[in-house]
Amino acid sequence: MVAVPPIQRSKSLHEQTYQALRTSILSGDFAPSERLVETQLAQQLQVSRTPIREALRQLQKDGLVTSDGSGGLQVTSISVIDAVQLYDCRLALEQLSVAGACAQATQRQLAQLEDYVVQAEALVPGKSPNLKVMQLLNLDYGFHRLIAESSGNRWLVGLLDQVFDKMALLRVQTTQHNPEVLEIRIEHRQIYQAIAERQVDRAVAAIRSHLMASQARVVGEVQQLSTANPSSLPGDVDLLNSPSLEG
């Protein structure tokens, strides 16, 4: 009996549809408040409405699409308030994440984490700034997600993924490209070093200051953007009453 690898079975259409729509949404391929019409999507993706509907239900659970009152669906719109609250959730979860990673990360995972840090640091400044920022944000996502995985807490990874998705959505809806984001490379190295040395307190402190700085960057940028172009974004109110990242 020779070792015959199992044939690659293409995933179900509703799964592929889900991935395709999710990617499109997170790439900003849909205009804000554009209605997602099943028949149109079905025609574009060349499938029937049935897998489309199932994919849309999943996206709805993800919070990436929202019912618009009477049956219709549209891409969820993330406000500044949402961003602040999402960062609060993210900080709460990622503190657990780094603590778990300090205790549980394997050598292999630590090496991968360092690789993310090094890759980000190696991004040459010559390139087009936007592309560079894009790549940096991808590395940022991978770094944080790997920390969560390293904690060994399967549920934590799932919860954080949901938060990440919505933050990515905010990003495409505001097209952030603040040059200050380059700072995260320094912050990432500090987080990595603390984890690699298994120093829980330092790691928690590092992730906290990283996320608080990120939150401030995002809020600042979005508010600047919404004052330059008023009424283009929801939730443009003062944030001073929020508990925002305390504790």
Add this chain to the structure above:
Amino acid sequence: MVAVPPIQRSKSLHEQTYQALRTSILSGDFAPSERLVETQLAQQLQVSRTPIREALRQLQKDGLVTSDGSGGLQVTSISVIDAVQLYDCRLALEQLSVAGACAQATQRQLAQLEDYVVQAEALVPGKSPNLKVMQLLNLDYGFHRLIAESSGNRWLVGLLDQVFDKMALLRVQTTQHNPEVLEIRIEHRQIYQAIAERQVDRAVAAIRSHLMASQARVVGEVQQLSTANPSSLPGDVDLLNSPSLEG
């Protein structure tokens, strides 16, 4: 123009189906590892397979049902390890929850919180212990959920709900009824008082000790149950390597 109230429109079948199945699952109406067959469910609920499928996709996203390898779905089975990890997530989130509630809870919400505490304390010991524990656990759920709502963080509520669902699932799968759970009434009052007095540090400390105690109760009970009846539950391993509620 007299005020005519809008007619009550019954929700869509897939929504009703979702609610019905969710309730059934969290009530333990399905045998562990029993396969959920679309056609059977459709026949029982007297609807076609289409709304059933949409409801099942949602439940899958909720983590309440899981694919069993080849297309089939079954109720998710929660192990002791999962319980520990879920409590870790829950603690991370609920610390944010109480901190937010300290800052944001309205007088009305505080009154409702106190009502939960009082109702729990008033549960007469005469009743059948199981019924009493059941009622207490319902009050427990309402108490914690209202704290999350009081924080004003809409995403936090959603994330916590997901955690609560899985813990409820664990409960029905292990039929916990540890008499020690009566302790939570004392712990709840302490949490409530700290929130009512807007003392963030005390509230965070109170929720932490409450959840750590709950985690210990649940783990102890499940492990006792699994040693009494070995191999009836998954994940019966030592937990000493887990980061478990540190930080």
Add this chain to the structure above:
DNA sequence: ACGGTGCAATCTGCATACAGCATACGTAGC
């Protein structure tokens, strides 16, 4: 010109039909 009514187009919700696949069972060959 303006408001209201009726109609047409479009979309969602649901049911059903059909095809492919997995599993279980029975049967034939050894």
Add this chain to the structure above:
DNA sequence: GCTACGTATGCTGTATGCAGATTGCACCGT
């Protein structure tokens, strides 16, 4: 008797058809 193959049954995945609802528009009346 045991293994291996063929077959039958049941379930999932997908497409499609139909009914009800919503929206936009045109037409009519004032």
